[in-house]
Amino acid sequence: MFETLQDRLGGILDKLRGRGALSEADVSEAMREVRRALLEADVALEVVRTFVDKVKERAVGVEVVKSVTPGQMVVKIVHDTLVETLGSEADPISLAAAAPVPILMVGLQGSGKTTTTAKIARRLATREKRKVLMASLDTRRPAAMEQLATLGRQVEVEVLPIVAGQSAVQIANRAMQAARLGGYDVVMLDTAGRTTVDEALMAEVADVRRATNPHEVLLVADALTGQDAVNTARAFDTALGITGIVLTRVDGDGRGGAALSMRAVTGKPIKLLGTGEKVDALEDFSPQRLAGRILGMGDVVALVERAAAEIDHEKAAQAAEKMRKGQFDLEDLRGQLDQMSRMGGMSGMMSLMPGMAQMKKQMAGANLDDSLLKRQKAIIDSMTRSERRNPDLLKASRKKRIAAGSGTKVEEVNRLLKMHRQMADVMKMLGKGKRGPLAGLGAALGLGKGGMPPVPPDALKNLGGGLPGGGLPPNFPGAPGGMPGLPPNFPGLTGGKNPFKK
Known part of the structure; x- marks a missing residue:
């Protein structure tokens, strides 16, 4: 994710890091390059304008002029503005309501909504120790209900039994009643999608929303669709009032413009990132950590979280x-x-x-x-x-x-x-x-x-x-010998020769 943006911004900011002093012309030139990089990364034009204006305003101020390392200060300003654009603070899924807590999953067909529903259900069941019930409200797509049932068995989460002939609202009401009787903590409601936003889709989801009064309305958007994902988010928010966004397929998006645009355009937080097809390929969205990744600073917290889960x-x-x-x-x-x-x-x-x-x-x-x-x-x-x-x-x-x-x-x-x-x-x-x-x-x-x-x-x-x-043990990947295939004398670590290079 963000490979294109990371490469471009990295090259621009590297030129500034080593500079002893920066003029307004230097900053303006760098910001023109940043603007171009963001547009190429498919970031919304309105977001690019706001971002560049904020950085430029701060970068030509007294703070940078008096800084010992002006170049490094500009990098910090770009980082802080990225964090601000992405939402400043992480905003996880909220379960602060009386059980059973309904969570409504909405989005277009093909965005990964059903798979994401199962991923979140598994996450709540394993991490939060909540008793979760999933229900498919998709009465149109062939085998949609069977797909959720199969995923339920895979993630070991209960799925509402299928009853033929019921409408989406009837299934939703039956799911809430079953959850109350069964002592469930959370009900995941997977709604139907369309290839495009249309009135029929919005009317059906709006009816389900009124019937269940969900605590969270999560829009599942495909990061690969770029600006279309942003337009979809705006449309769903206007019609339904979404409470958060889950971006899928971020592992396949080298540009990352959708993630940068979502919060600024909709004002709604990105709560989770889908990073792969596996049922555990779901990450918490953290603006600070994601900004660090974009600027090539890494994300050691995510690395340690993976180690904690896999070791x-x-x-x-x-x-x-x-x-x-x-x-x-x-x-x-x-x-x-x-x-x-x-x-x-x-x-x-x-x-x-x-x-x-x-x-x-x-x-x-x-x-x-x-x-x-x-x-x-x-x-x-x-x-x-x-x-x-x-x-x-x-x-x-x-x-x-x-x-x-x-x-x-x-x-x-x-x-x-x-x-x-x-x-x-x-x-x-x-x-x-x-x-x-x-x-x-x-x-x-x-x-x-x-x-x-x-x-x-x-x-x-x-x-x-x-x-x-x-803090990291010597046999942790990245420490001496802990990185199989990356020995202690790999160039860039100790200056030694690379034993893998012929």
Whole structure:
């Protein structure tokens, strides 16, 4: 998400960062480039004008002139204005009403409304520990009700039984009655959509709204539709009075204009972002964190949240004990590769790390992509158990067999073994110190004292040893050896050579 905007703004602001002094002409020139970048990212024209005017007004003021680093101050002003445009504060789904709390899901057909309904239901059931009932009010689209029933079984959330011949309002009333009798906390009402906004659609949804008096009316909008998504949001808000927006398919939108325009145009908050097809691919919307991503500052909070959700603490404790004893074999490496895949793969994690936006070309040249993880796992899977536990057994003939079995080359097998040796050496050194390899994990995940340490813009320099303050454990992806495929001597971390580059 925001790849185009991130690249353009990053280049513009990098020119300002190193400047010792800034004139009004310098700021005006930069703002013209920012304006062009925002328009190319499909941000609404009215939002672009307001954004550029605010930044320019603040950037040519006394605050910047008297600043020790004017370029950095302009970057801060752009960041703060982005946060303001996106809504300043996170605004999660509200359940502050008498149970059962009705949540009405509206939107156009094809926006991912039914899937998003199931995602939110799963989130409320697992995170908030609420008893949730889902009901499909879509009597027009073929198999719409069956789709929600299938998703309900997948996310383990109850779905209202289908009764043929009922209208949308009748289904909604039946769902509310069933929820009251069944002691449910939340009722998710998935309404019908159309290919375009029309009077029939709005009239039906308005009838359901009057019948159920929902606490939240969430518009599901497809980020890939750009300005059309903004126009859709305006139309639904005018007709129904939506309380929030859920943007879907943000993982496939390189421009991000819809997200930047939504809040400013409708005045309604973006509450959640759909980041993929999986039932858990849903993120809280945070203006501060999203602004950081757009400007290439990363989103370490999201990275830690993913780790908290994916790390198996029992296995982590077992791995920590092995590493404390200086034991780190290829089976342990295989586990870390799996963990990285679950956390979004290399590209997904890199996008959340501070400073990684400036290393895209270097990473692309080194062929560091998610296919590398798959090849590395294939190599390890082609080994026998004894070979994985004792890599010293791997002589030339065995390497040829492993390369043939994994569809790779012997050179790739050698590079993997070299990376494993580097990681094993680091683990041995850490095992001899006072802090174990997983020391600080509780703090990193917000479970211990101190919580998440502040991350300065130059945190990339510290990735080789975890984040400042030791908040992230050494075997956390990004720390020494913790990034499979990105060893401690990767260029940009310690200045070493890249062992993966031929």
